[in-house]
Amino acid sequence: MKDIKIIDGHCDTLTKLLDKSCTLADSANHISIDKLLKGGLKVQFFAAWIGVQQLYGSSLQRGIKLIDRYHTMIVENPELIIPILKCEDIDQLEDKQIGALLTVEGGDILEGDLANLRIIHRLGVRLMTLTWNHRNEICDGIMEINSKSGLSNFGISVVREMNELNMIIDVSHISVQGFWDVIEHSKDPIIASHSNARALCHHPRNLDDEQIRAIANTDGLIGINFYPPFLSDSKGSLDDIIRHIDYISGLVGVDVVGFGSDFDGIDQLPEGINGSQDFPKIIDRLLRLNYLEDDVKKICSGNYYRIIKSILK
Numbered sequence: 001m002k003d004i005k006i007i008d009g010h011c012d013t014l015t016k017l018l019d020k021s022c023t024l025a026d027s028a029n030h031i032s033i034d035k036l037l038k039g040g041l042k043v044q045f046f047a048a049w050i051g052v053q054q055l056y057g058s059s060l061q062r063g064i065k066l067i068d069r070y071h072t073m074i075v076e077n078p079e080l081i082i083p084i085l086k087c088e089d090i091d092q093l094e095d096k097q098i099g100a101l102l103t104v105e106g107g108d109i110l111e112g113d114l115a116n117l118r119i120i121h122r123l124g125v126r127l128m129t130l131t132w133n134h135r136n137e138i139c140d141g142i143m144e145i146n147s148k149s150g151l152s153n154f155g156i157s158v159v160r161e162m163n164e165l166n167m168i169i170d171v172s173h174i175s176v177q178g179f180w181d182v183i184e185h186s187k188d189p190i191i192a193s194h195s196n197a198r199a200l201c202h203h204p205r206n207l208d209d210e211q212i213r214a215i216a217n218t219d220g221l222i223g224i225n226f227y228p229p230f231l232s233d234s235k236g237s238l239d240d241i242i243r244h245i246d247y248i249s250g251l252v253g254v255d256v257v258g259f260g261s262d263f264d265g266i267d268q269l270p271e272g273i274n275g276s277q278d279f280p281k282i283i284d285r286l287l288r289l290n291y292l293e294d295d296v297k298k299i300c301s302g303n304y305y306r307i308i309k310s311i312l313k
Contacts, residue, residue, distance in 0.1 A: 004297055005042035006279045007304035009223035009258055010103070010172075010194040012049050012265025018069040023076060030263035030275040033080060036098050038277035042301055043084060043099035045193065046070055048125075049265065050106030050132065060116060063109035067123050070102050083124060087309040101308075103127035103170070103193075112137040112154060117161055126312055127168035129193065130155070131178065139178035142204050150177030151185065159185045166313050171195075171215075172260070173205065183214050188311050190218045194225040194260030197247045200240075203230050209251060216252035219310070221303050223260025224248075228270050238272035242285055245299060254295045258303045 013031045016022060024033050036044060048066035056062040074081055084090055084099040093099050102123075107130045110116040117128075131141040138155035140147055151159065159182055162169050169186055170193045171179050182190060192215060198206035207215070207222065215222055224244050228236025231244065248257050263276060272281060279300075286296045 004040065004283050004293075005301050006040050006259065006276075007043040007045075007301040008041060008261050008263070008276065008279075009045045009191070009221075009304060010047055010105075010225075010260040010265075011044060011263040012047055012105075013263065014046050014066045014069050014073075015049050016264050017073060018066055024073055024081070030261075030269070032275075033077065033098075035275045035277040037096060039275075039279040040283075041098050041276060041279070042093065043090060043101055043304070044276075045101045045103050045127065046073075047103045047105040047129070047265070048109075050104065050108045052134070053108070058111075059106070059108035060111050063104060063106075063120070067102065067120065067125070070100070071124070074100065084308075084312075085124060085126065086312045087305070090305065090308065101126055103129070103168075105129040105173075106132040106136070107138040107155075107158060108132070108136040110137065110158065114154075114157055114161055117158060118165065121165050121167060125167070127170055127191075127193070128162065129170040129172055130158070130182070131173050131175070133173050139181070140175035141173050142175055144175060148175065148177055150175060151181035155181070156185050163187050166311050168307065168311050176211075179211055180214075183218065186218070188218075189220040189307055190215055191221045191223065191307060192260075193223045194262045195222055196225050196230045196244045197251075200243055200247055201230060201232055205230055212248060212251055212256070216256045219306075220256065221258050221307055222248055222256055223258045226261045226263070226270055226273060227266040228268050231270055236268075236270035238270060238281060238285060240270060241273070241282060242289070245286070249295075249299075254291075254298050255303055255306075257299045259300070
């Protein structure tokens with residue numbers, strides 16, 4: 001298993017680092033340097049979760065503070081944590097170095113101004129989750145159950161500009177109509193960085209079969225989320241993570257599956273999983289279930305690498 005590395009497409013550790021004034025050495029978090037190394041992480045996507053204005057005030061200011069904390073994290077660990085801006089940066093990682101890819105969770109950060117998208121791209125953001133559950137200037141989130149609205153005119157311009165900037169578009173949290181609008185307007189592969197299969201767990205945040213097939217048709221990817229309420233109607237376990245991998249792989253193939261743990265953004269964990277150090281448990285289970293080693297490598301990192309190589313040019 002030593003040569004099987006992990007790319008994890010979503011965590012909320014930056015929120016912990018900023019709000020709790022801790023560092024990546026803090027073992028109390030789901031993710032720390034030691035846990036990343038023990039888990040065999042090659043690249044960790046770090047999300048700047050914008051949150052709701054009632055709690056944090058200006059979305060842009062909140063986002064900038066989180067982006068600043070990301071860059072401070074890099075400065076604090078210059079030999080260990082390496083920023084990823086393009087695919088070649090992953091290729092140049094040395095042994096025991098971990099790539100960090102900066103993302104934004106919540107297009108609220110743009111505050112309706114396309115110039116802010118270009119600014120955060122210059123600051124190193126390479127993926128944006130368009131919404132976080134609720135309505136913003138781009139589109140509705142999945143928890144906006146009354147309006148059933150999709151992309152606004154501004155939202156369409158954001159999708160097109162992200163294509164031009166070679167940024168990855170993430171449809172986790174988006175409304176159903178918004179999802180289909182993104183599929184229609186994006187020319188690049190689409191990812192759902194931390195979403196599961198609704199057929200196995202009927203939660204609004206999960207994707208139905210038609211959506212899963214649509215993402216596959218873009219040559220995109222779905223990152224399995226470890227949050228128990230998205231995994232199962234019960235407590236959630238390592239077995240449930242495997243069930244979602246099995247289901248999506250069976251529906252559209254292993255090329256569409258990755259990880260989007262949601263570590264440090266969830267208030268409970270599946271049984272058997274305590275943090276990023278436990279990724280080897282998932283690898284071991286897949287191999288014991290007779291998944292081909294090449295397919296396990298795709299799930300663990302190869303599929304994300306394909307997306308990064310395709311978009312982050």
